[in-house]
Amino acid sequence: MEILIKSCRIVDETKDFVGDIYIKDGRIVDYGEGLNYNCKIISAEKLVAMPAFIDMHVHFREPGYTYKEDIYTGSMAALKGGYTLVNLMANTSPICSNMEVVQYVLNRSRELDLVDIHQVVSVTKDFDGKTLDHLNTIDKRVKFISDDGKGVQSNLTMYKAMIKAKNMDLTIISHAEDEEIVSVDTRLSENIMTLRDIYLSKITGGRLHLAHVSTKESIKEIRKAKKEGGNITCEATPHHIALYNNDYRVNPPIR
Numbered sequence: 001m002e003i004l005i006k007s008c009r010i011v012d013e014t015k016d017f018v019g020d021i022y023i024k025d026g027r028i029v030d031y032g033e034g035l036n037y038n039c040k041i042i043s044a045e046k047l048v049a050m051p052a053f054i055d056m057h058v059h060f061r062e063p064g065y066t067y068k069e070d071i072y073t074g075s076m077a078a079l080k081g082g083y084t085l086v087n088l089m090a091n092t093s094p095i096c097s098n099m100e101v102v103q104y105v106l107n108r109s110r111e112l113d114l115v116d117i118h119q120v121v122s123v124t125k126d127f128d129g130k131t132l133d134h135l136n137t138i139d140k141r142v143k144f145i146s147d148d149g150k151g152v153q154s155n156l157t158m159y160k161a162m163i164k165a166k167n168m169d170l171t172i173i174s175h176a177e178d179e180e181i182v183s184v185d186t187r188l189s190e191n192i193m194t195l196r197d198i199y200l201s202k203i204t205g206g207r208l209h210l211a212h213v214s215t216k217e218s219i220k221e222i223r224k225a226k227k228e229g230g231n232i233t234c235e236a237t238p239h240h241i242a243l244y245n246n247d248y249r250v251n252p253p254i255r
Helices: 071-080 099-112 133-137 155-167 186-204 216-227 238-242
Strands: 002-011 016-024 027-032 040-043 053-058 083-088 116-119 144-146 171-174 207-210 232-234
Touching: 053 071, 071 083, 071 099, 099 116, 155 171, 155 186, 155 207, 171 186, 186 207, 186 216, 216 232
Parallel strands: 002 040, 053 083, 083 116, 144 171, 171 207, 207 232
Antiparallel strands: 002 016, 016 027
């Protein structure tokens, strides 16, 4: 079977252009601008084609919660979706606060040899919200730290974590949720913590990635910070984009 995909944005490590992709028997045979083949044509205007994707925020639930997901099933799902590198959150059991858990995950990944896996370590030890000493024991294989699922509530702890992350060349993935006010206003809860973390990143120089952003106010502040040169990135989830809040319950809520 032959397919010619026309007028898509083609992006790889060396190129970024609008062009065509010719596929024969399930393999990419040719790509470039202005291709002409006598075969089925698919128009792909305003779509993007890339060799593979990276998912910054996944939960494979291993160790501890494999009745939900595990490294094998998660890796297979990633492959099916075109993802070849995934970043695993630390809310496992035990919580990933040490290199023993990191090593376990990396060993399982190596055994399966399906996708590249990075394991996140918790910002605070066992998500206790205050202890940072465990970060002194992690090595260069760890690139990200996060208390995803809870968020760091203490301003002082997050300030110290930002400084430590900068000195160790780590990026903090922030679950921006003020637990004190969330029962009153979930939107305000996210906005307050987003602003706090942006400001702490600005004054410390630490790299910040804001997870599952779900409010327009947060997006506005992130864009403003990036324009001002902030070392900040963010993500949105498929369910926040596609679903309705009266159908599903997640955290942060679907707006």
